[in-house]
Structures are given as structure tokens and as C-alpha cells.
Amino acid sequence: MQMPEPNGAILAKKARIVDRLQAVLPAGAVIHDEAETRAYECDALTAYRCPPLAAVLPSTTQEVSDVLRICHEEGVSVVPRGSGTSLAGGALPTADSVILGVARMNAVLETDYDNRYIRVQTGRTNLSVTGAVEADDFFYAPDPSSQLACAIAGNIAMNSGGAHCLKYGVTTNNLLGVTLVQMDGTVVELGGAYMDAGGIDLLGVVCGSEGQLGVVTEATLRILRKPEGALPVLIGYDSNEVAGACVSDIIKAGVLPVAIEFMDAPCIRATEDFAKAGYPDCEALLIIEVEGAPCEIEEQLAKIKEIALRHNPVELREARDADEAARIWLGRKSAFGAMGNINDYMCLDGTIPVTELPYVLRRIGEMSKEYGLEVANVFHAGDGNMHPLILFNANAPGQLELCEAFGADILKLCVEVGGCLTGEHGVGIEKRDLMSHQYTPADLEAQMAVKDVFDPKWLLNPAKVFPLGASDGHRAAALAAE
Amino acid sequence: MAEAVAGATGPLAVRGGGTRGLLAEGAVLETGGLSGITLYEPGALTLVAQAGTPVAQIEAALEAEGQMLAFEPMDHRGVLGSVGEPTIGGVVAANVSGPRRVAPSGACRDCLLGVRFVDGLGQVIKNGGRVMKNVTGYDLVKLQAGAYGTLGVLTEVSLRVAPKPEASVTLVLEGLSLGDAVAAMSRGLTSPYQVTGAAHFGERTLLRIEGFEGSVRYRAGQLSAMFDGARIEEDAAGLWAQVRDVSGFAGHDAVWRISTVPGRALEMVQGLDVDVMLDWGGGLIWVAARGDVAGLHGTLQQRAARLGGHATLVKTPDPALPRFQPEPAPVARLTQGIRAKFDPRGILNLGIMG
Numbered sequence: 001m002q003m004p005e006p007n008g009a010i011l012a013k014k015a016r017i018v019d020r021l022q023a024v025l026p027a028g029a030v031i032h033d034e035a036e037t038r039a040y041e042c043d044a045l046t047a048y049r050c051p052p053l054a055a056v057l058p059s060t061t062q063e064v065s066d067v068l069r070i071c072h073e074e075g076v077s078v079v080p081r082g083s084g085t086s087l088a089g090g091a092l093p094t095a096d097s098v099i100l101g102v103a104r105m106n107a108v109l110e111t112d113y114d115n116r117y118i119r120v121q122t123g124r125t126n127l128s129v130t131g132a133v134e135a136d137d138f139f140y141a142p143d144p145s146s147q148l149a150c151a152i153a154g155n156i157a158m159n160s161g162g163a164h165c166l167k168y169g170v171t172t173n174n175l176l177g178v179t180l181v182q183m184d185g186t187v188v189e190l191g192g193a194y195m196d197a198g199g200i201d202l203l204g205v206v207c208g209s210e211g212q213l214g215v216v217t218e219a220t221l222r223i224l225r226k227p228e229g230a231l232p233v234l235i236g237y238d239s240n241e242v243a244g245a246c247v248s249d250i251i252k253a254g255v256l257p258v259a260i261e262f263m264d265a266p267c268i269r270a271t272e273d274f275a276k277a278g279y280p281d282c283e284a285l286l287i288i289e290v291e292g293a294p295c296e297i298e299e300q301l302a303k304i305k306e307i308a309l310r311h312n313p314v315e316l317r318e319a320r321d322a323d324e325a326a327r328i329w330l331g332r333k334s335a336f337g338a339m340g341n342i343n344d345y346m347c348l349d350g351t352i353p354v355t356e357l358p359y360v361l362r363r364i365g366e367m368s369k370e371y372g373l374e375v376a377n378v379f380h381a382g383d384g385n386m387h388p389l390i391l392f393n394a395n396a397p398g399q400l401e402l403c404e405a406f407g408a409d410i411l412k413l414c415v416e417v418g419g420c421l422t423g424e425h426g427v428g429i430e431k432r433d434l435m436s437h438q439y440t441p442a443d444l445e446a447q448m449a450v451k452d453v454f455d456p457k458w459l460l461n462p463a464k465v466f467p468l469g470a471s472d473g474h475r476a477a478a479l480a481a482e
Numbered sequence: 483m484a485e486a487v488a489g490a491t492g493p494l495a496v497r498g499g500g501t502r503g504l505l506a507e508g509a510v511l512e513t514g515g516l517s518g519i520t521l522y523e524p525g526a527l528t529l530v531a532q533a534g535t536p537v538a539q540i541e542a543a544l545e546a547e548g549q550m551l552a553f554e555p556m557d558h559r560g561v562l563g564s565v566g567e568p569t570i571g572g573v574v575a576a577n578v579s580g581p582r583r584v585a586p587s588g589a590c591r592d593c594l595l596g597v598r599f600v601d602g603l604g605q606v607i608k609n610g611g612r613v614m615k616n617v618t619g620y621d622l623v624k625l626q627a628g629a630y631g632t633l634g635v636l637t638e639v640s641l642r643v644a645p646k647p648e649a650s651v652t653l654v655l656e657g658l659s660l661g662d663a664v665a666a667m668s669r670g671l672t673s674p675y676q677v678t679g680a681a682h683f684g685e686r687t688l689l690r691i692e693g694f695e696g697s698v699r700y701r702a703g704q705l706s707a708m709f710d711g712a713r714i715e716e717d718a719a720g721l722w723a724q725v726r727d728v729s730g731f732a733g734h735d736a737v738w739r740i741s742t743v744p745g746r747a748l749e750m751v752q753g754l755d756v757d758v759m760l761d762w763g764g765g766l767i768w769v770a771a772r773g774d775v776a777g778l779h780g781t782l783q784q785r786a787a788r789l790g791g792h793a794t795l796v797k798t799p800d801p802a803l804p805r806f807q808p809e810p811a812p813v814a815r816l817t818q819g820i821r822a823k824f825d826p827r828g829i830l831n832l833g834i835m836g
Contacts, residue, residue, distance in 0.1 A: 112743075112745075113672055114665075114668040114672065114744070115668070115743050115744050115745050115765075116668075116672065137674070138672075141586070158617060159617045159621070161615050161617075165614075165615065166614075167586060168586045169588060170615060170617075172592075172621065173586070173588050173592045182812075186812050187812075188810075188812045188813055188816065192743070192790045192791065193743045193790060194741045194742050194743055194765055194790060194791045195583060195589070195741060195762055195765050195766070196577065196583075196589060196591075196628070197628060198741070198791075198806070198807055198809060199806060199807075199809050199814075199817050200625060200628065200629045200632070200633065200817055200821075201591060201624045201625055201628050201629070202625075202813065202816055202817065203624075204591060204621055204623075204624020204627070205620055205621055205622065205624055205625045207621065207624075208617050208620065208621045209620050209621075224586070225671075225673060225674050226674060227674055227676075228674050248525035249525070251525060251526075251645075252524050252525045252547075252645070253645070254548065254645030254646070254647070254694075256645070293697075293700055293701075293704075295697070295700050296693075296694075296696070296697040299694050299695075299696040299697055300697075303694070351613040351614070351615045351616055352613065353523065353526045353528065353612060353613060354525065354526040355523055355526045380615075383613070383614040383615050384526070384614065384615070385613075385615045418611065418613070419611065419613050420611050420616045420618040421618045422616075422617050422618050423613070423615035423616060423617065424615055424617055425617070427617075427618060427619060435618070435619060438618055438619075439608070439618075439619060440608070442605045442606070442607055443607050443608050443609065443619075444619070446601065446609070446622060446824070447609070447619050447620040447622060449820075449824065450620055450622070450625075450820065450823070451620075452819075453816060453819035453820050453823060454816065454819075465619060
């Protein structure tokens with residue numbers, strides 16, 4: 001992965017930059033010692049590492065604004081960081097950049113049940129937003145698998161999804177307003193606690209902009225009343241095609257489960273060895289969860305069973321209580337751990353139209369043979385968001401590169417069938433150079449035009465999202481304007 | 483379309499069905515030639531259509547498969563007295579979202595999966611796609627929903643559609659004051675019974691429940707037990723169409739659409755000589771008045787700015803009044819910057835959004 005050469009002039013004035021940052025932040029909030037900046041050298045995409053020039057941990061919007069203004073004046077790039085759980089390298093630093101971590105900003109600012117919103121500082125973790133309202137039977141819907149650790153700031157940057165977004169939508173559908181600090185230190189309020197934008201939907205474009213338009217320090221999030229209960233059902237099939245057809249029929253029948261999860265044979269076997277959840281040994285497994293009162297759950301499950309039985313399942317297992325429900329989820333929730341246990345893996349997240357599932361799974365199987373690398377599939381089938389896990393050996397020379405080439409081919413396939421490169425992880429550096437497979441130069445120019453407006457100097461989260469070749473002109477123009 | 487925009491020598495007024503009373507200055511650019519459903523996959527809940535496709539044609543195609551546009555786009559013809567055929571491009575350009583906004587299915591912008599548009603220089607640009615989860619690059623889809631054609635002429639839109647509910651009933655509460663109505667709607671919306679519509683007009687407060695038959699019966703029973711004197715209306719489709727289309731205000735000279743925090747609805751209209759209808763549990767206020775409304779317009783926009791939200795003049799007796807609420811300076815700078823990028827010559831739909 002090519003990154004721009006560090007700017008020597010910035011490296012040379014490190015001491016001055018650190019001094020200026022220390023002048024506006026409390027003691028201990030500026031990390032500049034080389035041994036300590038190493039803690040920020042990567043996120044969850046650990047194949048790429050680079051310690052930053054420095055890292056800062058501000059506690060207020062004002063401090064964020066001061067940091068950004070100083071960096072803007074000094075021409076220093078800033079890499080915003082939530083909890084560092086990005087799988088796409090969204091928080092990977094460059095050697096001449098300052099990491100701006102929001103971890104110390106984790107307060108709940110306001111909770112309003114009558115009007116169904118919560119306002120938080122964005123360093124707060126996803127799960128602890130729900131934690132703040134759970135005792136009153138409310139929840140925050142988007143639930144990325146990293147929700148124990150990931151910050152709302154990162155969720156907004158990547159427009160994160162989760163298992164339950166089939167019913168509740170992703171971050172952008174549950175975000176009402178933000179306090180955004182622009183690179184020059186300007187603080188703007190976009191949206192509020194009301195349900196739509198006043199002018200053009202700037203909030204809509206900020207969400208999912210991967211920290212390249214500004215730093216979001218506070219967010220107003222929609223909260224919902226918890227359903228009365230939920231239960232999963234497990235259905236096994238002897239082919240991916242049939243399981244895919246079953247998913248499509250369920251959706252078409254008007255049942256809206258909160259989750260439809262799909263696991264293929266390699267994934268079932270690996271998790272069974274690891275977690276011993278008692279899954280049937282079959283080609284494809286569906287775990288479908290529905291919500292409501294007991295009578296409502298029963299009604300929805302009856303419809304799902306009727307459709308599932310039409311496709312001749314090899315197994316159909318219902319959960320009669322919470323214990324059995326937990327057993328059904330056990331394997332699915334252990335899937336990534338199980339894979340990590342047997343091998344290094346790369347997790348992709350391309351999305352495809354649900355109707356293309358059988359074809360895409362078959363093609364991935366064929367490509368797996370061509371590349372000589374195993375693939376396990378575990379994903380959100382209801383919305384077509386795939387998660388192929390390519391297994392490889394990071395210590396064997398050439399395997400990472402082979403794995404990346406295979407991954408790129410899978411993502412190109414997703415685009416070919418009408419899908420996209422990334423459904424919830426974001427582009428980051430990982431998929432940056434594949435962007436031209438999904439978008440024309442004019443499409444990319446239109447996106448970069450938005451960056452020109454919010455961050456004219458192109459200092460925020462550099463070298464992500466857009467292929468370097470495509471953004472060259474914009475970065476050169478920004479430098480020339482200095 | 484791209485050639486027409488590229489070759490334009492002056493301002494262009496983009497026109498879909500022309501039913502929403504928002505024709506800008508300049509040469510009229512019709513989207514009607516771009517018509518037709520290009521892809522419809524009921525099993526994937528997605529539909530792609532050219533921007534000039536009549537909404538009625540899309541709704542008929544969906545109806546045949548037992549599906550619908552979950553965001554219930556308003557038909558402006560009744561309240562505005564306009565004629566013509568509403569188009570899907572117009573719906574998207576104005577982010578027209580009906581009563582189901584309170585449910586997780588959300589607004590028009592939440593159901594919009596992808597767009598193709600022609601920018602102010604005549605370049606064709608695509609963003610998003612036809613899948614439900616897509617974070618590939620910046621979300622220009624949201625930016626286009628509700629931009630009223632100022633950031634480009636929409637040529638194709640891709641939408642998430644939804645199954646039509648098997649059953650729908652509405653709980654009706656009679657005679658509540660505006661404040662009590664907001665409180666009742668909040669109770670409904672914060673219950674676990676998945677209310678998909680919460681409105682108040684005339685003397686009636688409505689709470690809608692949709693889904694499978696058994697589930698709807700159960701929830702309607704539970705919800706009624708929460709309120710004194712609740713009545714269950716089996717067929718309230720007509721009432722919800724009135725809410726969606728604001729048809730009760732057809733006889734007024736001026737109609738505003740105010741988006742705010744539900745709990746501030748009362749304060750927003752208190753002491754004013756106006757008629758009021760609430761949707762979105764009070765988060766959407768429709769205000770109607772007769773006669774000279776310039777003073778009232780200023781008052782509503784000031785209150786919206788103070789209480790949080792914005793007031794838009796949807797029906798106006800005076801074309802000189804600015805329809806949209808002025809934005810705070812730093813936001814306005816961003817908006818102007820974006821418009822200058824997408825329409826560098828400054829020719830698209832001038833005057834609509836200021």
C-alpha cells in the first residue's frame with residue numbers, strides 16, 4: 001500500500017508543533033515520545049503500521065478546535081481516531097501527522113425519552129450508549145460487532161452498520177445531529193434533535209466521510225424503545241443456493257426479521273470445532289431472529305418456518321427459551337474467534353443484491369481453488385452484506401499479497417453484480433485503490449469536491465478513501481495555495 | 483439531459499411533474515423524457531427508476547407485488563391546487579417523507595440507495611447503488627435528497643421498497659389539546675408497540691400500528707389500554723392520506739412545514755392565529771394561515787431558530803418571501819461552497835433555496 005512521502009519540513013518542526021499543542025491542552029494530553037506514539041501506529045488493520053508525529057487527547061470541543069486550528073496554521077495533517085477498531089485502516093497515521101483521539105470525551109450530555117434522543121460526546125463507546133438508557137428499556141440500534149470497544153465518533157466516520165440494521169438501519173439512519181469541528185477550528189452544528197435537515201443535508205454527507213471533513217465531537221442519536229423480546233431460529237440447508245433462495249422468499253413474504261445471518265460450510269465446521277455449539281454438519285446455515293411479544297414472535301416464526309420447510313431444510317431448530325437462544329447464537333458469535341484460532345484471516349465486507357447470493361458464493365468457491373486459499377463466509381444475508389474471511393499464513397512470504405489480490409477480485413465481483421466494495425467497514429486505505437472499479441473519475445471528482453469545501457488544505461485523514469492518483473491534483477492545489 | 487445542461491447559456495428551472503409549486507427562474511428543463519422503471523427486484527426490496535417516472539406508475543408496480551414506498555410521499559396537488567403528475571425525481575429532490583418517518587424505515591433519504599445526476603457543467607455522476615448497505619466513498623445520495631435540484635439534475639434514483647403490511651389499525655383519541663396530544667403521541671412512540679404513524683389534526687389524535695394480523699391485534703389491545711377513551715379505527719387509510727397530503731389546508735393562503743423537537747411543538751405555535759396539524763409525533767408541524775403572512779413568516783422562522791429546527795413556506799401568497807429558513811453563517815458558508823462546486827456557473831434552480 002503506497003503512502004505519500006512524509007513532509008520533511010513538518011518532521012523538522014516537531015518540537016515547535018508539540019510546544020504549541022501543549023500550550024492549549026492539559027498536562028498529559030500530548031503524546032510525543034517515540035516509544036509512546038507507537039501505541040497509535042495502527043488500528044485493527046494491523047498489517048499496516050506507522051507511528052504518528054504525535055498524538056493528542058483533548059477533553060472538550062474547544063480543545064479539539066484549538067488543536068485543529070494550530071495544525072491548520074502549521075500545515076500539519078490530522079488523523080482522527082475513535083477507539084482504533086477500524087478494519088479498513090481508517091485511523092492509520094502517517095509519520096508527519098498528529099493523531100487526534102476522542103477517547104477522553106465520553107460523557108452523556110442529555111437524555112430525552114419523550115423526544116427519543118440522546119446527546120453524547122463521541123468518544124463514548126457504541127455499547128455504552130445503549131448502556132446509558134437500557135435500564136429505562138431503551139436502546140441505540142446500530143450494533144457493529146466491535147460495539148464493546150468502538151466509539152460513536154468512528155461509527156459516524158464509517159457509517160457503521162451491524163447485525164440488526166435490516167430492521168433498524170445503519171448509523172446515518174439513526175443520527176440526528178452533530179457538532180463538527182472543521183480543520184481550521186470552526187465549530188458548526190449540523191442537524192439537531194429534530195428529524196430532517198433544514199437546507200441541503202450536510203449531516204448526511206458528513207456521516208460516512210471517514211473523518212475527512214471534520215472532527216465530530218458531539219452527536220445527537222435516535223434512541224428506541226426495546227422490543228418485548230426476541231428469539232432466533234436456526235435452519236440448515238444442503239446448498240448455498242437453496243439457503244439464498246429461502247432468504248429472498250422470507251424478505252418477499254413481508255417478514256422483517258431483525259437479523260438474518262448466514263454461515264457456509266467452512267465456517268460452520270471451524271466454529272463447531274472451536275465453540276461446540278451443536279450446529280448440524282451442512283452446507284449453509286441461517287440464523288434468523290425476530291422480535292416482539294411471545295404471540296408476535298410465534299406468528300413471525302410460523303411464517304418463516306412455512307417458507308423454510310418449502311425449501312427442504314436438513315435441520316430446523318427453534319429456541320424455546322433464552323438458554324436455547326444463546327446456544328443458537330453461540331457459534332455465530334464465535335465465528336471470527338474460531339477463524340483466528342486456526343489461521344490469519346482477512347475480512348472483507350462487500351455488499352451484493354440479495355438475489356445474487358448463490359452466484360457470488362459459487363464464484364468465490366471457484367476463485368478459492370484458483371488462488372489456493374481457503375475462504376469461509378459468514379455474513380448479514382438479509383441486506384446482502386457479505387463477510388468472506390480469506391485464510392492465509394502471515395508468516396509465509398507472499399501470502400499476504402496473494403490474499404490481498406484474492407480479496408480485490410472478490411470485491412470486484414461484488415461491484416460487477418451490482419453491489420459495492422464496502423457495506424459497513426469503510427474504504428480507509430484498504431480499499432482505496434479499488435475505488436476506480438466502482439466509480440468513474442467524474443464520480444470521484446464529485447466526492448472530492450465536497451472535501452475541497454470542508455477541508456481546502458486536504459489535511460484531515462490523509463491518503464485514505466481516494467486513490468492517490470485521483471487526489472493528486474487536489475492535494476497539489478492545496479499545497480500551492482499555501 | 484447532460485447535453486441540455488452543458489449547452490445552457492442561462493439559468494435552468496428543473497421541472498418534474500410541476501406539482502410542488504417550486505419552479506425556479508430561467509429556461510424550463512423537463513425531466514419527463516426520462517421515464518420508466520429500469521429495475522425492480524421484489525425479492526431484494528429494490529427498485530430503480532428514471533427521475534421523470536410518475537410516482538403513480540411506481541406505486542402501481544409495487545402494489546402488484548404487495549409492496550410499497552415505505553416513506554409515503556406526500557402528494558402536493560391538493561393543498562397547492564396544482565395540476566400535473568408527481569414524479570419520483572421530484573419526490574427525491576424535495577426529500578418528501580410522510581407519516582412513517584417516525585418508524586425505523588424513516589424518510590425518503592433513508593430509503594434512497596443511489597442516484598445518478600447531471601451536475602451544473604453537464605457531467606453525469608453516479609453515487610451509491612442499489613444495495614442496502616453501502617459506505618463506499620462519500621454519501622452524495624443524502625446530499626441530493628432534499629437539495630431541490632440545486633446540486634444537479636437527478637436522472638435516475640434507486641430506492642429501497644418495503645412489503646405492504648398485512649394489517650393496519652389506528653387508535654383514535656378524541657378532544658385532546660395540542661399539548662396533551664403531543665404527550666399522548668410520545669407515550670405511544672415510546673411504548674414497545676411499534677407505532678408507525680402519530681398525528682394530530684382537528685379534534686383527533688391518531689396512532690397507527692401495522693404488521694401481521696395477530697401482532698397488530700395484540701399491540702392495538704396493549705396500546706388502547708394505555709389511554710382512556712381510545713377507539714380503534716379499522717380502516718383509517720383515508721385519514722392517513724389527509725395527514726400525508728395536508729389536504730385540510732387546501733383553502734388557506736399560506737402553509738408552513740416546521741421540523742422541530744416534538745416537545746417544543748406547542749411553544750412553536752402558541753399565541754398565533756393559525757391552524758395547526760401535527761405529524762411525526764409533533765416533530766413535524768403544519769401551520770396554515772390566511773391573508774397577509776409576512777409578519778407571521780418572520781415569527782415562525784425566528785421561533786424555529788430559537789427552539790431548534792426550521793420552518794419552510796410550502797404554500798405562499800407572496801413569491802417574494804424566502805421559503806427556506808436562513809442558515810447560521812458557518813453552515814451557510816458550507817452550503818454555498820458545495821453549491822459552487824456542483825454548479826459552478828450558478829444556473830441550477832436559482833431562487834428556490836435562496
